[in-house]
Amino acid sequence: MPGGVFDGFDPKIPKIVPKKSYVFITIAIAAVLVLLIINPFVTIGAGERGIVLNFGAVQPIVLSEGLHVLIPIVQKVIKMDVRVHKSxxxxEASSKDLQEVTSVIAINYHILPDKANIIYQSIGTGYKERIIDPAVQEIVKAVTARYTAEELITKRPVVSAEMRGGLVERLIKHQIVVDEFSIMNFSFSKIFMEAIESKQTAEQLALKASRDLDRIKIEAEQKITQAKAEAEALRLQKENISPDLIKLRRIEATIKAIDKWNGILPKVTSQNMPFIDVKELEH
Structure with missing residues (x-):
């Protein structure tokens, strides 16, 4: 190269890339495209489980939360929610005394996470409509029939506990857990509710009358006791009265009159003037 030393590189001459590099880049791009197309990865989110299907057949393995690799074309994953849900x-049912009862039942439930594949295989994802709702209907009818309409109101905690126990036992067979159970409402016919209200009013009036009667009896007993006590006091006083006691009381009264007298005899006498018996004072 004129005016310098030739270093073997000329920017005007295009650089020749080896064929092996082209092949490697092509394979890498193709591999990325294939991965994007077949997408062998699956992500199981929080509160979910993955049901693995091999050509549609449910597998024993249940995928937990996180990233998992599948066999393309062969495997497919169905996601199921295992968090707590409300139903x-x-x-509608009939009580023991043949009253029509309408109940609103609310439950919180969840499926067993490690049994999600069994639930999907035997029931599918519509387990609320297929299992839970019919079970609630049947349990409510069975328990309601053992109580009268009035007992359903007065013994509500007992009725609720009995319904919950029956529902828990029934749903666990299908890998469903009952977390909470509550009777939101009991509804009866208008005529029955009016009869219940009238009965409660009558019972309250009867209770008030009974309490008033008890109060009157107690007051009467108190008066009788007081009268007996006063009569007994008078009797004792009469027993203790003697001629000497009467004479003593007269002397005491005479002494009090003398103490009050100023020594001047009144010019006009009256019946109110005290009589002083001097002979009594001498004895």
């Missing part, structure tokens, strides 16, 4: 069901 509200309206149930």
């Amino acid at each position: 509200q069901t309206n149930a």
Whole structure:
């Protein structure tokens, strides 16, 4: 190169890339495109479980939360929610005394996470409509029939506990856990509710009358006791009165009159003037 030393590189001459490099880049790009197309990865979110299907057949493994690799074309994943859900069901039944009862039942439930594949295989994802609602209806009818309409109101905690126990036992067979159970409402016919209200009013009036009667009896007993005590006091006083006591009381009264007298005889006498018996004072 004129005016300098030739270093073997000329920017005007295009650089020749080896064929091996082209092949490697092509394979890498193709591999990325294939991965994007077949997408062998699956992410299981929080509160979910993955049901693995091999050509549609449910597998024993249940995928937990996180990133997982699948066999392309062969495997497929169905996600199921295992968090706590709320279900509200309206149930109609008849009480022991043949009263129509409408109940609103609310439950919180969740499926067993490690049994999600069994639930999907035997029930599918619609387990609320297929299992929970019918179970609630049946349990409510069975328990309600053992109590009268009035007992359903007065013994509500007992009725609720009995319904919960029956529902827990029934749903656990399907890998469903009952977390909370509550009877939102009991509804009866208008005529029955009016009868209940009238009965309660009558019972309250009867209770008030009974309390008033008890109070009157107690007051009467108190008066009788007081009268007996006064009569007994008078009797004792009469027993203790003697001629000597009467004479003593007269002397005491005479002494008091003398103490009050100023020594001047009144010019006009009256019946109010005290009579002083001197002979009594001498004895």
